[in-house]
Amino acid sequence: MSSFPGRMKEYPTIAIDKFDKENLSARAYFLSHCHKDHMKGLRAPLLKRRLQCKLKLYLYCSPVTKELLLTNPKYAFWEKHIIAIEIDTPTQISLLDEITGEKEDILVTLLPAGHCPGSVMFLFQGLNGTVLYTGDFRLAKGEVARMELLHSGNRVKDIESVYLDTTFCDPKYFQIPSREECLIGILELVRSWIKMGPYHVVWLNCKAAYGYEYLFTNLSEEFGIKVHVNKQDMFKNMPDILCHITTDRRTQIHACRHPVNEEFMQGNRLPCGMRTDDNVPLRVISIKPSTMWFGERSRKTNVIVRTGESSYRACFSFHSSYCEIKDFLNYIQPMYVYPNVIPLGKTKKNVEDILKPFCRSNFDSPVVLYKPLGTLKRPKTTDPSNTDEDCVDLFDDHSLTYLRSKISRGCKWTSEIVKEENVSSKDHRNIDIPIGPSEASINFSLQKNYVDCEESNGEDEEDEEDFKEDESPTVHSNTTNGYMTSKNLNEENKVASGSQNVTADPEDDAVPKWCTFFHCAITKDNLSDPQECVSASGEHKCSQSPLLSDSDSDSTHISSINSSQSTHISEQGSQGWDNQADTLLLSTQEKAAASVCTLNRYPYLVLGFGEQVFTEASVAEAAQTNDRDHHDETSSVTSPVRPVSDRRKGNSQGEEGDHAILKSNSQSSSDFEIPSSPGAEQPKSPVLQYLYERLATGEPLMTDKQL
DNA sequence: GCGATCAGAT
DNA sequence: CACATCTGATCGC
Numbered sequence: 001m002s003s004f005p006g007r008m009k010e011y012p013t014i015a016i017d018k019f020d021k022e023n024l025s026a027r028a029y030f031l032s033h034c035h036k037d038h039m040k041g042l043r044a045p046l047l048k049r050r051l052q053c054k055l056k057l058y059l060y061c062s063p064v065t066k067e068l069l070l071t072n073p074k075y076a077f078w079e080k081h082i083i084a085i086e087i088d089t090p091t092q093i094s095l096l097d098e099i100t101g102e103k104e105d106i107l108v109t110l111l112p113a114g115h116c117p118g119s120v121m122f123l124f125q126g127l128n129g130t131v132l133y134t135g136d137f138r139l140a141k142g143e144v145a146r147m148e149l150l151h152s153g154n155r156v157k158d159i160e161s162v163y164l165d166t167t168f169c170d171p172k173y174f175q176i177p178s179r180e181e182c183l184i185g186i187l188e189l190v191r192s193w194i195k196m197g198p199y200h201v202v203w204l205n206c207k208a209a210y211g212y213e214y215l216f217t218n219l220s221e222e223f224g225i226k227v228h229v230n231k232q233d234m235f236k237n238m239p240d241i242l243c244h245i246t247t248d249r250r251t252q253i254h255a256c257r258h259p260v261n262e263e264f265m266q267g268n269r270l271p272c273g274m275r276t277d278d279n280v281p282l283r284v285i286s287i288k289p290s291t292m293w294f295g296e297r298s299r300k301t302n303v304i305v306r307t308g309e310s311s312y313r314a315c316f317s318f319h320s321s322y323c324e325i326k327d328f329l330n331y332i333q334p335m336y337v338y339p340n341v342i343p344l345g346k347t348k349k350n351v352e353d354i355l356k357p358f359c360r361s362n363f364d365s366p367v368v369l370y371k372p373l374g375t376l377k378r379p380k381t382t383d384p385s386n387t388d389e390d391c392v393d394l395f396d397d398h399s400l401t402y403l404r405s406k407i408s409r410g411c412k413w414t415s416e417i418v419k420e421e422n423v424s425s426k427d428h429r430n431i432d433i434p435i436g437p438s439e440a441s442i443n444f445s446l447q448k449n450y451v452d453c454e455e456s457n458g459e460d461e462e463d464e465e466d467f468k469e470d471e472s473p474t475v476h477s478n479t480t481n482g483y484m485t486s487k488n489l490n491e492e493n494k495v496a497s498g499s500q501n502v503t504a505d506p507e508d509d510a511v512p513k514w515c516t517f518f519h520c521a522i523t524k525d526n527l528s529d530p531q532e533c534v535s536a537s538g539e540h541k542c543s544q545s546p547l548l549s550d551s552d553s554d555s556t557h558i559s560s561i562n563s564s565q566s567t568h569i570s571e572q573g574s575q576g577w578d579n580q581a582d583t584l585l586l587s588t589q590e591k592a593a594a595s596v597c598t599l600n601r602y603p604y605l606v607l608g609f610g611e612q613v614f615t616e617a618s619v620a621e622a623a624q625t626n627d628r629d630h631h632d633e634t635s636s637v638t639s640p641v642r643p644v645s646d647r648r649k650g651n652s653q654g655e656e657g658d659h660a661i662l663k664s665n666s667q668s669s670s671d672f673e674i675p676s677s678p679g680a681e682q683p684k685s686p687v688l689q690y691l692y693e694r695l696a697t698g699e700p701l702m703t704d705k706q707l
Numbered sequence: 708g709c710g711a712t713c714a715g716a717t
Numbered sequence: 718c719a720c721a722t723c724t725g726a727t728c729g730c
Binding site: 001035036037136167173207208209211290291292293313317318319343344 | 718719720721722723
Binding site for chain 1: 717
């Protein structure tokens, strides 16, 4: 939930998404989308009264948000005070102080946020700089790079501050299956059920909020069956949605809600109470859209989980994952970033620590100077307060991000000292910066390798968690050589290529990346198309560490859980993932067969699945409320879906195995198989020998010429 | 009686 | 799997 206070530092005379208390006195109001937690104070008597006094006081929002707001009678009084601004249309607004007569012009641009219908981000440009308020957003990796209005020419705009939706800004939400993946999973589940006959209906157990509409429209489009909803008048002017929903209960797909009445659902009845004419009982399955996430080490991308006899959860997220947030921010690289949301169990500082490395303010300030291979060995510290967190500070992305930033912003590459504020007091953190980009990067990767070697062994779980917070979203989580090397080479390639292409995602595939050079399944061809990389299989292929075989990660299953064997199965009976000892999952292999394209910011499926993702049997099972024995069969062949933390504790053997693979692989690749940077020569073996000896002893290194 | 706030539930 | 909302209790105006 947003805890954005309503005002931005740079433009304190406007109020966004919060309209109570001191925000009341704003010169203009902005609403990013129509969710209640962003509308606080919006119908308060005080505000209502203020509108009556000030005829030129306006609320700015997208046309869709305006429509949704005004169709709610409680907000009808805004009618004369709302100005809809078209998306992607820079619009000048005069902020007038009616008392002092003071006037300030500001240019605002609404950018699609992909959160719910009408949701936008606000880009403000004015005398106090350019700032971006994201509202709530879900943007897939690379999408930000395609937003023209965030660019000037072919460069990203110089953004002072980002006020960011950090709902899932926690490494545990590393990956959330893409909208396309989730949609395909749901479509296939629904298909499997409703095809069994006209009395088989599905109930989508959606919350009372906007955001599920694209689910409805896709289902309707796919099956030619309108979705039953309680109300549709808010969409009366949105034919694209309206034509896919209905208030007629006689349909096989329902998303109706009912003033909570327990006994209603117990007889597998629909909230709307729909019955068949001939009293044949309806066979209802419920699908509850819920956010599912996967840690970076999880290779599962199961989007449907069976939670009871006839109930399922389907992956669905309104917000960007950790990975997507990092991609977003890494692209924008503002001076400052302010979290709008503090995830549960996290502190503001936790979130800020994650975000900081992406801020120019951070890498502009104190630190880092480094020479080729010069101070590779970090002096061993005996200071007990020097924790792994320090290690993260020293060896995370700051400097590299900075260097890349300089390139992408057209700065000339020079040797200079970059200071890093929070570590400036620690001398040993100073690293010499080489003149040449390739040398810099190689040096950096070796440094990281060294430290990783030392630190990753014998780390406890918490330390590992700490590390993860700094990981690049493009690689798997582990603290071995392989991981860090991949990350650094990634950076190296960017630097070496000297890419100026700011319209392409820096983490994306336009820039050669580590996996390109190694024996991973990804070919240069499919790397060249960022779209494809993201959506063809619905996965970010490059987010998988090439060190791990991923051949089996794409098989489709349906999840079912053991608790369905107990006598009483209910919607609530099996909440949470922890108890899903047996899980049959809807996998994503077949998704590749489906072509998915994105219209506007919502995905629409191109029809034509060749195959049934679900087995007939697995779905039919749900209908057999008394037959509870054959779950064993499914459970035995599938893996449980459990939180990462659980998996750690419960599956240490598998964990060990992973480590072993990673270590052996990374050993060879990081030390000997690093491709030469363009223009750089690979050291000959005597030189290597020398280098390694020096490294081992921690003595200073001589340059090639000196040798 | 209305709103703000909190706890609890879904 | 936690997002966004609703309900009900309590308190204050």
